[in-house]
Amino acid sequence: MAEPMGFYTDTTVCIGCKACEVACKEWNQLPSRNGGQTTLSGNSYDNTRALDGIHWRHVKFVEQFTDDRKDGRWLLMSDVCKHCVQAACLEVCPTGAIIRTEFDTVVIQSDACNGCRDCISACPFGVIDINPASGTAQKCTLCYDRLQAGMQPACSQACPTESIQFGTIRELKDRAQKRVAQLQQMGEKRAYLYGADEKMLGGLNSFYLLVDRPEVYNLPPDPQMPTRNLKLGSWFSVLGAVLVSLFGVINFRNRGAEERP
Amino acid sequence: MNTPPSSTFFSAPPDWSWLVVLYFFVGGLAGGCYFIAVMIDFLGRPTDRPLARLGYYISFPCIVLSGILLTLDLHRPLRFWHMLIESNTFQPMFKPWSPMSLGSWALTIFGLFSLIAFVSALSEEGRIDSPRARMWRPPAPVGAVISIIGGLLAFFVAGYTGVLLAVTNRPIWSDSPLLGMLFVISAASISASLMLLLAHRSRWTMPGVNALHRLDGWVVLLELIVLIAFLVSLGPVFRALVSAWGVLLLLGVIILGMGIPLALFWRRDLLGEHNVLGIAVLVLIGGFLLRLIIVFSAQGV
Numbered sequence: 059m060a061e062p063m064g065f066y067t068d069t070t071v072c073i074g075c076k077a078c079e080v081a082c083k084e085w086n087q088l089p090s091r092n093g094g095q096t097t098l099s100g101n102s103y104d105n106t107r108a109l110d111g112i113h114w115r116h117v118k119f120v121e122q123f124t125d126d127r128k129d130g131r132w133l134l135m136s137d138v139c140k141h142c143v144q145a146a147c148l149e150v151c152p153t154g155a156i157i158r159t160e161f162d163t164v165v166i167q168s169d170a171c172n173g174c175r176d177c178i179s180a181c182p183f184g185v186i187d188i189n190p191a192s193g194t195a196q197k198c199t200l201c202y203d204r205l206q207a208g209m210q211p212a213c214s215q216a217c218p219t220e221s222i223q224f225g226t227i228r229e230l231k232d233r234a235q236k237r238v239a240q241l242q243q244m245g246e247k248r249a250y251l252y253g254a255d256e257k258m259l260g261g262l263n264s265f266y267l268l269v270d271r272p273e274v275y276n277l278p279p280d281p282q283m284p285t286r287n288l289k290l291g292s293w294f295s296v297l298g299a300v301l302v303s304l305f306g307v308i309n310f311r312n313r314g315a316e317e318r319p
Numbered sequence: 320m321n322t323p324p325s326s327t328f329f330s331a332p333p334d335w336s337w338l339v340v341l342y343f344f345v346g347g348l349a350g351g352c353y354f355i356a357v358m359i360d361f362l363g364r365p366t367d368r369p370l371a372r373l374g375y376y377i378s379f380p381c382i383v384l385s386g387i388l389l390t391l392d393l394h395r396p397l398r399f400w401h402m403l404i405e406s407n408t409f410q411p412m413f414k415p416w417s418p419m420s421l422g423s424w425a426l427t428i429f430g431l432f433s434l435i436a437f438v439s440a441l442s443e444e445g446r447i448d449s450p451r452a453r454m455w456r457p458p459a460p461v462g463a464v465i466s467i468i469g470g471l472l473a474f475f476v477a478g479y480t481g482v483l484l485a486v487t488n489r490p491i492w493s494d495s496p497l498l499g500m501l502f503v504i505s506a507a508s509i510s511a512s513l514m515l516l517l518a519h520r521s522r523w524t525m526p527g528v529n530a531l532h533r534l535d536g537w538v539v540l541l542e543l544i545v546l547i548a549f550l551v552s553l554g555p556v557f558r559a560l561v562s563a564w565g566v567l568l569l570l571g572v573i574i575l576g577m578g579i580p581l582a583l584f585w586r587r588d589l590l591g592e593h594n595v596l597g598i599a600v601l602v603l604i605g606g607f608l609l610r611l612i613i614v615f616s617a618q619g620v
């Protein structure tokens with residue numbers, strides 16, 4: 059296996075230009091929404107709004123302003139599939155369409171997917187959705203086709219500020235930690251890495267440098283694997299079956315003892 | 320920004336809709352009617368045989384309908400077989416830790432058991448001429464083995480849907496481990512109710528009807544307790560149900576589908592001869608609404 063590859067996204071240098079979104083759409087030939095007619099969100103410059111089957115990159119615009127709008131800041135973050143080391147989507151996929159590649163990334167094989175949508179509800183980050191053009195679940199492939207050809211993903215290549223950086227996870231973590239230290243030293247004490255260590259789903263192969271709580275960026279503070287409920291849920295179901303059987307035995311055994319309903 | 324009560328609030332809804340709600344109901348009936356019929360086969364008197372046959376007669380069409388509903392719900396229905404066979408390698412596709420994968424196999428195999436019981440019931444009634452098929456149900460030894468395996472699969476089919484919802488990252492569904500248990504018990508209550516409804520219509524008076532009626536009462540009580548435990552186990556996520564869905568849950572499921580039927584069990588003279596009918600209809604409505612609310616409420620948050 060090649061070395062694990064991924065993205066490190068430094069949100070502090072993102073300028074919200076959406077070049078990554080455009081590059082992703084172009085390279086992956088993703089259709090436009092609404093037949094190409096512009097629909098505005100009406101409350102933000104963020105008109106993409108969310109990741110879905112035809113938006114595999116989404117630049118989030120977090121607008122933090124005081125009520126009188128005298129003070130404020132923008133938090134910008136280019137969101138994408140996290141290519142989790144322990145991937146919830148891959149875990150539940152019943153068709154085997156979701157695979158882990160030799161680059162330790164997570165890819166949905168569109169020709170195997172039958173559109174059951176189990177992965178959509180399993181992903182803790184709300185990344186996957188159905189692409190209406192294919193009728194299958196789709197998301198970022200971390201440009202698997204480009205990686206196999208020795209190229210870097212379209213989005214990181216297009217990013218003009220190097221907010222999105224591509225490389226081996228080892229190297230990216232190193233770079234990211236240095237950047238956090240630099241920011242801290244400059245007085246940005248809130249800087250930290252989200253998903254870089256193994257505690258979060260074994261590590262996110264697309265991790266972030268953030269300067270506010272995860273939920274401010276619409277990221278889960280504590281994402282979990284869906285199978286956390288499997289054992290206990292199954293045992294409780296067995297208990298339910300045992301209780302129903304027990305009631306059955308009791309009622310059918312002494313049925314002669316009582317009058318008709 | 321307010322912190323949501325659970326990290327599950329950052330996931331996306333899968334848009335499982337009416338087809339899935341219907342499947343949860345019909346699949347519950349398929350499993351529930353089968354295991355009740357098996358219980359009657361083992362514990363009932365010879366006069367109760369028509370009641371057991373009724374269970375198998377409901378189970379098989381329901382499991383066929385379940386397969387159709389699930390296939391139609393796929394965005395690529397013609398690829399339904401990818402659930403069982405890996406499309407690239409043509410090897411069996413089986414992931415025991417994925418409830419949807421396990422469930423696909425269970426539905427397929429249970430469908431076979433349900434068909435066997437269906438045919439056996441038909442032959443017992445003389446509707447098809449196959450004396451051998453009569454041995455596929457108890458008390459014949461082969462039939463006993465078939466029924467035990469089929470009964471276990473029936474419980475699985477009735478309950479795995481709840482576990483499937485729990486093994487996601489959606490709010491409500493994955494914030495409690497009790498959904499599978501709730502679905503198993505609810506499958507028993509709706510199945511007993513449907514069987515009673517049909518038995519009542521045919522004016523059957525065998526002792527099994529009485530036993531089934533009492534079983535239904537106990538199961539509805541158990542279901543109410545487990546539903547309350549489920550709501551409590553949601554903890555702070557309960558606030559996601561403070562909505563129109565929550566009101567419907569209280570009025571349609573807890574009061575109409577459980578409270579009133581329990582009152583009718585207790586005061587048998589309340590509706591006179593329509594008592595059994597009233598209970599059965601209300602429990603069926605409650606069971607349907609329960610699935611509807613669980614499916615839709617978690618996708619609206």
Ligand code: SF4
Binds near residue numbers: 141145180181182186
């Ligand atoms: S972020 Fe979601 S879609 Fe991407 S690998 Fe993780 S679980 Fe799968």
